[in-house]
Amino acid sequence: xxxxxxxxxxxxxxxxxxxxxxxxxxxxxxxxxxxxxxxxxxxxxxxxxxxxxxxxxxxxxxxxxxxxxxxxxxxxxxxxxxxxxxxxxxxxxxxxxxxxxxxxxxxxxxxxxxxxxxxxxxxxxxxxxxxxxxxxxxxxxxxxxxxxxxxxxxxxxxxxxxxxxxxxxxxxxxxxxxxxxxxxxxxxxxxxxxxxxxxxxxxxxxxxxxxxxxxxxxxxxxxxxxxxxxxxxxxxxxxxxxxxxxxxxxxxxxxxxxxxxxxxxxxxxxxxxxxxxxxxxxxxxxxxxxxxxxxxxxxxxxxxxxxxxxxxxxxxxxxxxxxxxxxxxxxxxxxxxxxxxxxxxxxxxxxxxxxxxxxxxxxxxxxxxxxxxxxxxxxxxxxxxxxxxxxxxxxxxxxxxxxxxxxxxxxxxxxxxxxxxxxxxxxxxxxxxxxxxxxxxxxxxxxx
Amino acid sequence: xxxxxxxxxxxxxxxxxxxxxxxxxxxxxxxxxxxxxxxxxxxxxxxxxxxxxxxxxxxxxxxxxxxxxxxxxxxxxxxxxxxxxxxxxxxxxxxxxxxxxxxxxxxxxxxxxxxxxxxxxxxxxxxxxxxxxxxxxxxxxxxxxxxxxxxxxxxxxxxxxxxxxxxxxxxxxxxxxxxxxxxxxxxxxxxxxxxxxxxxxxxxxxxxxxxxxxxxxxxxxxxxxxxxxxxxxxxxxxxxxxxxxxxxxxxxxxxxxxxxxxxxxxxxxxxxxxxxxxxxxxxxxxxxxxxxxxxxxxxxxxxxxxxxxxxxxxxxxxxxxxxxxxxxxxxxxx
Numbered sequence: 191x192x193x194x195x196x197x198x199x200x201x202x203x204x205x206x207x208x209x210x211x212x213x214x215x216x217x218x219x220x221x222x223x224x225x226x227x228x229x230x231x232x233x234x235x236x237x238x239x240x241x242x243x244x245x246x247x248x249x250x251x252x253x254x255x256x257x258x259x260x261x262x263x264x265x266x267x268x269x270x271x272x273x274x275x276x277x278x279x280x281x282x283x284x285x286x287x288x289x290x291x292x293x294x295x296x297x298x299x300x301x302x303x304x305x306x307x308x309x310x311x312x313x314x315x316x317x318x319x320x321x322x323x324x325x326x327x328x329x330x331x332x333x334x335x336x337x338x339x340x341x342x343x344x345x346x347x348x349x350x351x352x353x354x355x356x357x358x359x360x361x362x363x364x365x366x367x368x369x370x371x372x373x374x375x376x377x378x379x380x381x382x383x384x385x386x387x388x389x390x391x392x393x394x395x396x397x398x399x400x401x402x403x404x405x406x407x408x409x410x411x412x413x414x415x416x417x418x419x420x421x422x423x424x425x426x427x428x429x430x431x432x433x434x435x436x437x438x439x440x441x442x443x444x445x446x447x448x449x450x451x452x453x454x455x456x457x458x459x460x461x462x463x464x465x466x467x468x469x470x471x472x473x474x475x476x477x478x479x480x481x482x483x484x485x486x487x488x489x490x491x492x493x494x495x496x497x498x499x500x501x502x503x504x505x506x507x508x509x510x511x512x513x514x515x516x517x518x519x520x521x522x523x524x525x526x527x528x529x530x531x532x533x534x535x536x537x538x539x540x541x542x543x544x545x546x547x548x549x550x551x552x553x554x555x556x557x558x559x560x561x562x563x564x565x566x567x568x569x570x571x572x573x574x575x576x577x578x579x580x581x582x583x584x585x586x587x588x589x590x591x592x593x594x595x596x597x598x599x600x601x602x603x604x605x606x607x608x609x610x611x612x613x614x615x616x617x618x619x620x621x622x623x624x625x626x627x628x629x630x631x632x633x634x635x636x637x638x
Numbered sequence: 639x640x641x642x643x644x645x646x647x648x649x650x651x652x653x654x655x656x657x658x659x660x661x662x663x664x665x666x667x668x669x670x671x672x673x674x675x676x677x678x679x680x681x682x683x684x685x686x687x688x689x690x691x692x693x694x695x696x697x698x699x700x701x702x703x704x705x706x707x708x709x710x711x712x713x714x715x716x717x718x719x720x721x722x723x724x725x726x727x728x729x730x731x732x733x734x735x736x737x738x739x740x741x742x743x744x745x746x747x748x749x750x751x752x753x754x755x756x757x758x759x760x761x762x763x764x765x766x767x768x769x770x771x772x773x774x775x776x777x778x779x780x781x782x783x784x785x786x787x788x789x790x791x792x793x794x795x796x797x798x799x800x801x802x803x804x805x806x807x808x809x810x811x812x813x814x815x816x817x818x819x820x821x822x823x824x825x826x827x828x829x830x831x832x833x834x835x836x837x838x839x840x841x842x843x844x845x846x847x848x849x850x851x852x853x854x855x856x857x858x859x860x861x862x863x864x865x866x867x868x869x870x871x872x873x874x875x876x877x878x879x880x881x882x883x884x885x886x887x888x889x890x891x892x893x894x895x896x897x898x899x900x901x902x903x904x905x906x907x908x909x910x911x912x913x914x915x916x917x918x919x920x921x922x923x924x925x926x927x928x929x930x931x932x933x934x935x936x937x938x939x940x941x942x943x944x945x946x947x948x949x950x951x952x953x954x955x956x957x958x959x960x961x962x963x964x965x966x967x968x969x970x971x972x
Contacts, residue, residue, distance in 0.1 A: 232909070234929050258911050261925045268909055275822035278909070336930065440928035442730065442936060449730045461930040469927060469934040471727040496930045535931060558933055 227513040228253040232265055233284035235333070235498060237534035241527050245520045252513045262286055266593055273298055279503050281514040285330060286498045287321035288387065288588045288596070294324045295404045295590045299501040301327040305515045310523065317494045317582030318539040325402050330499035331522035332539035334531070336459025337578035338388055338482045338495050341466065344567065345476040346374055346454040355480035359423055362483045366432040374452045378434035378444065379424070381607040383599035384495060385439075385457070386618075391493035391586040393420045393485060398589045407590060407629050408637035411622040418615070419485070425614045428607060435607040445469040457482065459495035460575040464535040467555050467565050474563055479571040481578060492581040497539065537575065544576040591632065595625055715947075722746060722941040729937050746941040753938055760912060761919035762945075765898060767830065768915055772837030773893035780840050780889050784847025785878055789860060802848075805841035811902050818906045832907035833915065837897045843889040850885035851878070887960035891953065898950060916946045 231238070231254060239256045246253060257280070259265035266289060272279040273296070285293060293299045302308075307328040311319055318332035342355055350369045356362040366376040379385060390397060395416035399408050411417055427433045434453055437443045447453035449470035456462060466477060482492050500518040505511055520527040522539070532538050532549065535556060543549050552572050554562035589595050602624060603617030622638075629636045676693050684695055720737060721729060723746070728738025750758050787798060817836055821827045826835075855878045863873045879886075901917045908914055911922065920942050927934040 234925075234932075236926070236929075236932055257909055258922065259909070260922045261929055264925070271818065271822075271906070275819055277822045277825065278827055334931075442927075445927070445934060445936075446730045449727075459930065464931050465927075465934070468726065468932075470730065472731050498930075537931075558935075 226251055226253055227509050228255065229281040229510060229514050229517060231256045231282040231284075231500075231517070232259045232269070232280040233257075233282075233498075233500075234259045234261055234265060235284055235536070237531040237536045238284070238333075238521065240534055241521050241530045244526055244530055245517055248520070249513075249516060252516065254517055259284070262289070263593075269293075269298075281503055281505065281510050282518060283501055283503055284333070284498050285501045286496060287318070287332075287494065288384070288592045290322065290330055290499060290501065291324055291400065291588055291590045292593060293501065294327075294329045295400075298504060299329050300504045300511060300515075301329060302331065302502065302515060303328045305512075306519070307331060313523065313541065314539050315541060315544065315579045315582065316584045317579065318497060318499075320584045320586075321494070321497075321588075322499050325404070330501035331518050333498050333500050333518075333522045334461060334536050335539040335579055336461050336494050336496035336537065337575065337582055338392065338457060338493050339460055339462075339575055339578045340455060340457055340480045340482055341462055342455035342478055342480060343448075343451050343473060343476050344478045346372065346451045350374075350454075355478070356483045357481070358487055358489075359483050359485055363423070363426065363432070366427060367430075369454050370432055374454050375434035375447075376432065377455050377457060378437050378439065378447065378453050379607060380435050380438045381600040381604035382439055383596035386599065386603075387586075387588070387596075388459075388493045388495040389420045389424070389457075390414075390417045391583065392482065392491060393417070394491065394583065395420070396586055398592075399587045400590050404590065406635040406637060409589070409622060409625050409629065410638060411625075412619050413638070417618070421614050421618060425606075428610065428614065435610070449473050451476070459497065460537045460578060461496060463555050463565060463571065467557060467563060471557075474565045475567050478566055478569055479574045481574055481581075490581045491583050492578050493586065494582055539579075544579055550576060589625070590634075591628065594628065595621075598624055718940060718944050718947075721937075722944045724937060724940075726934060726937045729940070742937070743941070746937050747945070750938050750942045750945060753935070757911065758916075758919065758942055758945075761914050761916045764830070764913060765915040765917075768833050768837060768900075769894050769897050772834045773890065773897040775834070775838045776840040776843055776893040776897075777886065777890045779838060780843030780847045780893070781879075781882060781886055782874075783844045784849075785851045785855070785874060785882070787844075787848045788851035789855065789857065789878075802841050802845055806845060810836075814902050814906055817903075821907060827907050828910050828913070830913055833900075833904055833913070836903055837893075837900070840889070840893050840896070843893055846889055846892070847882070847885055850888075851882060854885060855881050884960050887957055891957055891960070894953065895950065916942070920946065 229252065233256060239258075242254045242256060259268060265283065269279065269283055283293075283299075285299070290299075310328070310331070314332050315335060315337075317337065318335045322328055322330045322332055340355055346369060347355065347365075350365070350372045352365050352368055356365045362376070369376040393416045395414045397409065397411045397414050397417050400406070424433075428435060434447065437447055437453065444453065448456070448466065449472050451473065463479075467474065481490075484491055500522060502511055502514045502518065521531070522528070525542070528538055528540060528543055532543055538544060538549075550573050551570055553564060553566070553568050553570055555565050557563045599621055602621040603614060605611045606614040606617040626636050626638060679690060679693055680695050683690060717734065720735060723741050723743040724732065724738035725740055725742045725745075728740065728742070732738045787795060813836075818827065821832050821835075826832050859877060859881075860873055863877045868877070898915075899917065900915065901921075904915050904918045905921075908918065911919065914922070920939055923935055923942065924939045926932040927936060
């Protein structure tokens with residue numbers, strides 16, 4: 191009897207291993223089968239998978255597999271691992287604008303200029319086109335964008351006696367005091383490098399640049415007066431306890447703050463609406479969107495926060511590269527592909543969609559069950575966000591090791607926010623010196 | 639006739655009930671007496687300085703400390719159980735240890751298993767697969783290896799001992815990156831093998847089974863089996879294996895828990911969500927809240943976590959006596 195049981199168990203194990211082996215072989219996702227080219231995409235953007243169906247219909251000889259990479263940082267880590275082990279890299283990767291220069295300099299992504307992308311300049315917003323154009327080549331196509339805007343909780347602002355959202359940073363400071371008097375904070379910042387970049391960008395600063403040959407980097411955080419302008423302003427808000435420096439962005443507490451009004455506004459990218467809807471569902475109807483406050487009365491200048499592109503990973507397989515380009519062209523340049531994503535809640539990077547009537551007249555977001563939700567109280571929010579996209583100042587450059595730089599920002603400058611042991615100016619100076627050290631170690635010539 | 643029957647049955651039932659309640663009363667009285675006697679014994683032992691291990695003296699302080707510790711350990715579980723009943727809205731807006739406005743547990747459970755085309759079910763099956771083949775294989779290898787090392791004398795045994803002890807002291811995380819590079823060379827990353835093969839190795843399990851085999855299987859018994867003509871395999875499977883049962887359960891529990899909870903290995907090995915175990919899958923759901931345009935589904939993350947730990951809780955409750963006896967193995971020389 192015992193012997194029989196053992197045989198059954200062994201047969202069971204063997205039976206489980208057979209499909210396992212079969213699946214193991216098939217899950218590479220890169221094998222050519224039946225004359226079809228299959229391409230693998232890594233991304234974390236939630237609306238991208240929906241475009242596959244339409245693309246495969248139009249291109250029956252290509253199959254696309256989109257793998258959810260989880261988050262940006264996880265994808266970059268995985269990409270770097272794959273690059274260094276020489277195996278397992280995808281054919282297409284979602285890469286944020288700030289991270290793209292890094293992959294261009296490391297020669298990981300293909301130049302798309304000759305494949306037809308060089309003529310797309312007028313198709314995209316200046317900010318996004320500027321970001322994928324590196325050293326005269328086009329290394330990715332913009333898939334979405336994040337022009338900055340002021341998202342605010344009107345109920346809290348009303349209670350604080352603020353009838354119009356602030357249009358200048360001076361007004362923002364005054365309003366911050368009024369919001370504080372109601373027991374809430376106007377916004378939160380616990381040391382976010384992306385926010386630092388966006389705010390200094392809007393102030394007109396250009397602290398980073400890389401020479402055309404990719405050998406010389408300039409890092410001017412401490413000497414750029416426009417960086418200082420923002421640092422001084424933020425320091426004033428920190429010193430007078432006018433912003434919440436204790437609640438880390440994207441945490442559950444942060445969502446709670448947005449939900450109950452204790453964080454009354456956000457200065458962030460235009461992709462925020464759907465995050466607000468799912469993260470702070472109870473505040474539906476209370477929030478509104480306004481243009482970013484500016485430094486001078488009547489100013490319009492704006493910057494970007496976040497936003498991603500799709501890049502083709504370099505490969506010796508020409509058929510794959512061509513197929514991969516076809517897919518990113520469908521997602522980022524084809525009317526139908528863009529519409530699929532915008533309908534699912536993405537914020538586009540192309541001028542046509544940004545000025546289309548359907549897009550501008552939108553008053554609702556779609557919730558997880560597909561039901562329309564007037565999160566912004568019936569406001570035509572895309573009109574504000576579309577303008578915001580047009581006013582992005584061009585000329586801002588990211589570091590060629592921006593992912594690393596952002597990773598250490600909170601170590602260096604975070605203490606200025608969280609326990610106020612140092613000032614933001616000192617923190618940024620430490621950041622500067624660490625970045626210079628790192629750049630030198632990487633073999634760059636550094637200009638300060 | 640039937641009336642009579644029914645009547646007599648009723649009276650028999652009443653008799654039975656009366657008898658039962660009398661027995662219960664008696665038992666209660668007896669229990670009271672036992673408690674009284676035990677209290678008296680504790681009092682006597684406190685005065686005389688002797689104590690009975692079966693009826694130890696009570697300590698307020700120890701009770702308090704263990705009580706606090708129990709609360710501390712159960713706290714996350716209670717948090718999980720409470721928050722699994724909330725909607726996403728209630729989760730962000732209501733107090734963490736209080737219930738929400740609506741009771742959404744059933745709804746959450748349904749959504750956990752249907753969200754993204756039911757990928758949670760796939761993750762659950764993946765985890766079970768990794769546990770059955772990975773942890774099951776590790777247990778089997780540990781039993782056979784441990785038994786062989788305990789009962790066979792061959793040159794190099796000491797060296798094996800040193801290597802096993804050394805392997806225990808190297809944390810698995812330290813080996814993860816070399817393992818990744820190795821598996822990448824073999825083209826095995828992103829396949830279930832990347833999860834299963836490293837899980838098959840359990841130096842601690844091997845060590846445990848080695849020590850356990852030495853103590854629990856008398857060499858004389860094996861000799862007797864050999865004299866009777868049993869082959870080496872037959873001796874192992876029919877004589878040694880039953881004797882090793884408590885050790886096997888302990889090793890199995892260790893490897894099952896380690897594989898079920900494994901996080902770092904699948905994190906670097908697997909990129910394909912269809913092969914994720916629960917740990918990585920839940921983390922991916924959690925991360926959705928912090929990506930631009932991503933949907934916040936903390937209610938599903940919490941409910942999913944609760945579902946994830948239930949099988950482990952059941953395994954512990956059913957097997958805890960083996961777990962204890964395994965841990966105490968070798969504590970007393972008999």
